[in-house]
Amino acid sequence: MASTSAVTGADQIFILLRDWLVHLLPSALRPAASVVLGAIAIVAVFPGLFALTTVFERKGLGRMQNRLGPNRVGPYGFFQPIADGIKALTKEDVVPFRADAMVHFLAPLVLLVTVFMGFAVLPVGRNMQLVDMDSGLLFFFAMGAATELSVFMAGWSSRNKYSMLGAMRAVAQMISYEVALLLSSVTVVMIAGSLSLTEIVDAQNQYTGIFPHWYIFTPWGLASFLMFSIAATAETNRSPFDLPEGESEIVAGYHTEYSGFKFAIFFVAEYLAMFALSGMGATLFLGGWSAPLKFLGFIPSWIWFFLKVMCAIFIFIWMRGTLPRLRQDQLMNFAWKFALPFTLLNLLVTALWRFMGAGWLRWVVCAAILAGAYVFMGRMGMHRKHIGPRSYRYAE
Amino acid sequence: MLGEGIIKGMLETAKNFAGSFVSEDRLTTVEYPEQRIPTAENARVFPFLVYDGSDWEAGMRCVACQICEKECPPKCIYIEKSKDKKPDFAGKMQIYPTRFDIDISVCMSCQICVEVCPFEAIKMDTQFELATDDRFGGLLLDRRELSKSNEYYHSIHPTEAAEVDARLAEEKRAAEAKAKAAAVAAAQKAAADAAAKAAAPKIETPAPKPPDAGGQ
DSSP: OSSSSOOOOTTTHHHHHHHHHHHTTTTTHHHHHHHHHHHHHHHHHHHHHHHHHHHHHHHHHHHHHOOOOOOOOSSSTHHHHHHHHHHHHHHHOOOTSSOHHHHHHHHHHHHHHHHHHHHHHGBBBBOSSSOOOOTHHHHHHHHHHHHHHHHHHHHHEEEEEEEEHHOOOHHHHHHHHHHHHHHHHHHHHHOOOOOOOHHHHHOOOETTTTEEOOGGGGGHHHHHHHHHHHHHHTTOOOSSOOGGGHHHHHHTTGGGGGGHHHHHHHHHHHHHHHHHHHHHHHHHHTTTTTTTSSSGGSSHHHHHHHHHHHHHHHHHHHHHOOOOOHHHHHHHIIIIIIIIIHHHHHHHHHHHHHHHHHSHHHHHHHHHHHHHHHHHHHHHHHOOOOOOOOOOOOOO | TTTHHHHHHHHHHHHHOOOOOOOHGGOOOOTTTTTOOOTTTTTTOOOOEEOOOOOOOHBBBBOOOHHHHHHOOOOOEEEEEEEOOEEETTSOOOOOEEEEEEEEEEOOOOOOHHHHTTTSSSEEEOOOOOOOSTTGGGGGOOOHHHEEEEHHHHSSSHHHHHHHHHHHHHHHHHHHHHHHHHHHHHHHHHHHHHHHSSSSSSSOOOOOOOOOOOOO
């Protein structure tokens, strides 16, 4: 919470508002009320952002394909999510006859709850964190891992082969990429020396001249950030890693048998997971809520945080508009043959960085090792066995 | 190098994204209810009945021959013939349909009725906005709803309509020539008869054979 730049009123407006509201209550209720208000803010803001993102995504994808995108409902089509929400609510809620109705009902709820839990430790601005946990990073990834359970619940309880296949793909993919996700985050813990997200942001919220000390501006940080982004894309089942719902082969994957609002909950949860991981990426590598240049510190911290999240979301959308879906074997090869060795190497490089001390030498050494490994492993990975024309020994 | 292709692809979509805001030519979308592209000249949707002149009932070309009704594969045409007659475009007396219904919920737009019609009376329309909330009455078009003027036909299928008009004019001219020839022959015959009656008995002069009217 200690920071060098001046803390303005606009920066702390939500904290001041919360304190003012809480002080209207008797003192015994204040701690609980404070937490409830924070939770309400999270539950209100991020789904709102989701609604906005769906429009931006559809319009952005349209523009990438030289189309206009939705522009009918409201000005420039911005009320489209309201129409979509009404549609989802009024649709029939179909539960397959042979489905395990209880688990089928619980799966989307479990998913939504675990996804929301991740936001509890995310610092969305200076002092704006619901729970300042000492092991916030650990809690965040524990909650992220719990989403796999709900995905498998959905696939299993539907009693549908496509749901089952989708769920199996999803679990295989999420577990494989969770390794890379965690290992690339561990580098930050090694340097910051803490699992507390507040301390990780504070460690980056320093400036040399006008330039910030963000971890992305170091060789190991850049490599970690790239691996983190790829793993996060796979974790959230976004294109090009959207095999779990690959509609061209398995209908809609684990949410094939979900309709109406239950499907909408899956949809919301997917986007919320995107926000959570984008926020986590920003916190770990892009300095969280800190300003990108020192003299821009007067702009409220929460604006910076949401700007960084939205930039990440734009890149998610951009990738979705560009890249085709991978094959299952390509996905697994990339996870285990490229991502895992590279992140492990990156751990060693980070340790090297930590112990080489300040100076230009560690920049050169670390950058050279990582770039060399990237090129070498890329060559290895892209090397294909050459299969020439078939030759016959006897039937010539 | 690894990732080169991804960057190339991302640049391509970025170019599209930025370009779609700058150049309107990139956007292929036609915003339908407000913007429309004219239908192709030989577009066809459902049949309509052509009439000449300004009065749809008097100018209707259909003579209720029922060929289209019989040829229609899904049997969506229903015709009732009139008891009386009215003059057609060439002035010849013809019967006409007192009822001509097409059920466009059954019609499959095959254009066979148009091809078999000897009187150029039924043609394909390009009107496609026929949605209605009454799926029985609203999709059963009667002869009033089916009647469209020859000018309208010209506006939707100009080339085809010009050919049809030329053909009809030729037919009309031939019919008039035939009538004139018949009149001349009749006059000659009358004159010859009178002359024969006046003059000495019985030398038969055969009347000149009128030119073949051609036609259908």
